[in-house]
Amino acid sequence: MLFTSYIELSKSALNNNIQYLKKKAGPGTRYSLVVKANAYGHGIEDLLPMVEACGVDHVSVFSLEEARRALEIKKQACDLMIMGFVDNDHLEWVIENDISFFIFTKERLDAVCKVASTTTKPARIHVEMETGMHRTGFPESTLEYVANKLLENKENIYLEGLCTHFAGAESMENFERVNNQIKNFNRLCSWFNKEKGLIPKYRHVACSAGVLNFPDSSMDMVRVGISSYGFWPNNETRMLHFRNSGFSEDPLHQVLSWKSRVMSVNHVDEDEYVSYGKSYLTNRKSKIATVPVGYGYGFSRNLSNMGHVLINGKRVSVVGAVNMNMMVVDVTDLPDVKVDDEVVLIGKQGDKSITVSSFSDMNNSMNYELLTRLPQPIPRFEVD
């Protein structure tokens, strides 16, 4: 093994999630799977073909660089959309490669009009509207300008979508704010209508929490990230969804497992400090194992003396500080543990499992952050 850890991606889990979420979004709603941030740490090059094999034909990224990577491996039939960063210098490349993209400023719109008059293909744009998040999007006062500009450039610009993004649909404290956003969105859409000769193909606003808990938000298309990978946006979304659906079993299955191996096993006397500093003192004669994964490889330093891993089907504790390249775990209670035994950092072993959310509740970060910190070079393997 060249690398000190590896990631397994489950095909059946991915398919389960996609089919479940598609059903939630409803028939006739286009499913765009969000693969930004290296496919939420899963690895865009590894995940995209699996996504296509599950029948998804639309993926969304945030940036140009991600679009370039997705374009290189996706099939022709799969549509690609950039939801965020595009440099004006690259607009021509984006348009010629048939990539659709969000527009949220006048400057960008003007630049697109100019470039699209010289390209061989029309620009496929999604007008992002400001509905209450106050991050990106055209405020209502600018929509007349936008509509006129689009009409003037009808030959070169195709209004593929109207969209907005929710300011925290995963938390009930934002319930009213999000419902107002849906209301605002529907109102603002009327700036673009048949009489004006501007008919958007897709209206889309829903992210994972929208699809799961705001049924009105699944319009012509949904943009689903985290839940496609089998993770809940947060525990609140999960609880609300369980309550509304009367589930006892999780309808989402985690696609990713993260594994390593035992690198060494050592014996330590009672009353000795383990690893850097004095944060862990043995209470008994102990057996400790090192695992060659540390904060430099995506295992947060906040999990020092807090994290757990699975070895030989048992849950064992991280002791002392997580180092840059390795961690130390207490294996005193595992009689047979030896070098090269499998270590599960995230995922299942026997009947035990370590979920990202249990992991991230401990250190107060969210699923999103933990996943996207998984380093790009770790090898990924597809499994059933």
Ligand SMILES: *Cc1c(COP(=O)(O)O)cnc(C)c1O
């Ligand atoms: C990241 C993102 C999504 C997907 O969000 P999830 O909560 O992961 O489903 C949807 N829309 C936009 C604009 C995004 O940036």
